[in-house]
Amino acid sequence: MKTFLIPLVAATALLAGCGDDASKKTAADTNTAAPGGYLGAIVQAKNHSEKVIDVAYINQDIQLFNASEGRYPKDLQELIPNYLAKMPAVPNGYKLVYDTNSYSVKVEKE
Numbered sequence: 768m769k770t771f772l773i774p775l776v777a778a779t780a781l782l783a784g785c786g787d788d789a790s791k792k793t794a795a796d797t798n799t800a801a802p803g804g805y806l807g808a809i810v811q812a813k814n815h816s817e818k819v820i821d822v823a824y825i826n827q828d829i830q831l832f833n834a835s836e837g838r839y840p841k842d843l844q845e846l847i848p849n850y851l852a853k854m855p856a857v858p859n860g861y862k863l864v865y866d867t868n869s870y871s872v873k874v875e876k877e
Contacts, residue, residue, distance in 0.1 A: 825851065825863070825872045839870045 825843070828850040833839050840846055843865050847853065857863055857874060864873050 822863075822872050822874055825855070829870055829872070833870070839867070841867070843872070 825846070828846050829840060832846060832850050843851075843854065843863065854863070860877055861874050862877050864875050865871075866873065
């Protein structure tokens, strides 16, 4: 008797949750209705990944500078040309900020 009751309760719960709700949108609906939003998200993801990669290798070069010179650089220009070939390009609307307290670089909005 109990084994019959379990599938019955599960089926009831499943059917109760299968209503037609017009407020739910699928990913296809969202992408079709707002292609700019989808493309904008791709551009933001690309810019974010570039920022993360640039900051990672600049922070590594700061640590290499410290290991070689016995001190941290006063500014990022001291890393050029021995540790960095050139300063990386930052996406529009952002800038590189060198924190001399933590000796790390961040990308921030201007």
